[in-house]
Amino acid sequence: MSAVTAARSRRSGAWRAFLRDREGMSGLLVLVLFGLLALLAPVLADPAGLDVTKAEGASVAPPSWDFLLGTDHYGRSVLTMVLHGGQVTLLVGLAATVISMILGTLIGIASGHFRGLTGGTLNRLTEWFLVIPYLPLAIVLATVFPADVPKLFAVIIVIGVTSWSSTARLVRAQTMAIEARPYLERAKALGGGHWHQMTRHVLPNVMPLVLANTTLTVSIAIIAETTLSFLGLGDPLRMSWGRILDDAYSQGAIDRGAWWWIVFPGVAVVLVVRAFNMCGRALERILDPRLEGR
Known part of the structure; x- marks a missing residue:
């Protein structure tokens, strides 16, 4: 019972610390606002306007x-497109981050726990993904993805499987530090198997690090989705912020002086990415005492 109480106390203390962090709360408020706008998009703007x-x-x-945010070359409301585009952009960012976090956590724990060929192979795989430029790899995979797979699903998979390496690297380092602690040695001496050690001792201790890194990875995934859509590799049947920018560029919005067509979806991307980074920085300060006061 005392262990449960201590865990609850730590979670409560971390939440209170986050509430006192101005940067983290500012980012959270921005994310809540954009989340509500995305959820209420069908109510705020008729989807028929697309x-x-x-x-x-x-x-x-x-x-x-x-038309509060102007119109595009078809006469569609930019406000309607931004509201509905937020649904796709946020969905891709969050779904791809879930895939990235699962892969990064599993590979990071396994490469840090196992020694010999298994751990070495996983570590070399992580280093290989770290060395290869992330965005070109995502563009290549999105280009060669099977045509019969739904484009939105393909973009989520591509971003997820190309953005896990940094998480795996962090988790591996944390796992190796945890492996050196006395209670891990005691678990091994008592006959605890690899699965028991990784799930009962290592995983709970690396989850705070994974949580803090998740908020930073979402921003990377959103930028990647926007970039792929801007390059014409996104789902052509769904509106997203990247597709709005792609249409604006292809139709010469800059030459035509249609600044609103570029500024509003661009600002939406910047605000959401910045908000996730602010939340991530706040979580890092709270979960890592060495960063306190910086």
Whole structure:
């Protein structure tokens, strides 16, 4: 019972510390705002407004009372596109991060726990992914992905399987530090197997690190989705912030002076990425006492 109470006390103390962190709370409020806008997008803006055959505005019209963020070349509301595009961008970012965190955590723990050929092979695999430039690898995989796989699913898989290496590296280092602690030696002496050691002793101790790194990985995944969509490798049937920017670039929004077509989706990407980074930095300060006061 005392162990359970101590765990609850640590979680409660970490939450209170996060509430006192101005940077973390500012980022959290921004994320809550964008999350609500994405969830309420069908209520705030009719999805029919994304259909080019039902566009009601003038082509490339600046912001007005009728269209608060202006229109695109089809006469569609940029506000409608940004609201609905946030659903896809956030979905891809979060889903890809889940895949990345699972792969990074499993490979990191295994490479730090096992010695010999198994641990060495996993460590070399992690280093290989670290050395190869992340974005070009994602572009290549997105290009060669089977055509019969839904594009949105393909983008999630591509981002997830190319962004786990940094997490694995951090988890491996933490695992090796935990392996040297006395209670791990005691578990081995009492006959605890590899699965018992990794799940009951190592995993709970690396989860705070994984949690802090998750918020930083989401921002990377969102940037990757925006980049792939901007390059025309995203789902052409779904609106996203990257696709809005791709349409604006291909239609010469800069030359036509349609700044609203580029600024508003671009600002949305910057704010969400910055908010996740702010939350991640706050969690790092809370979970790592060495960063306290910096």
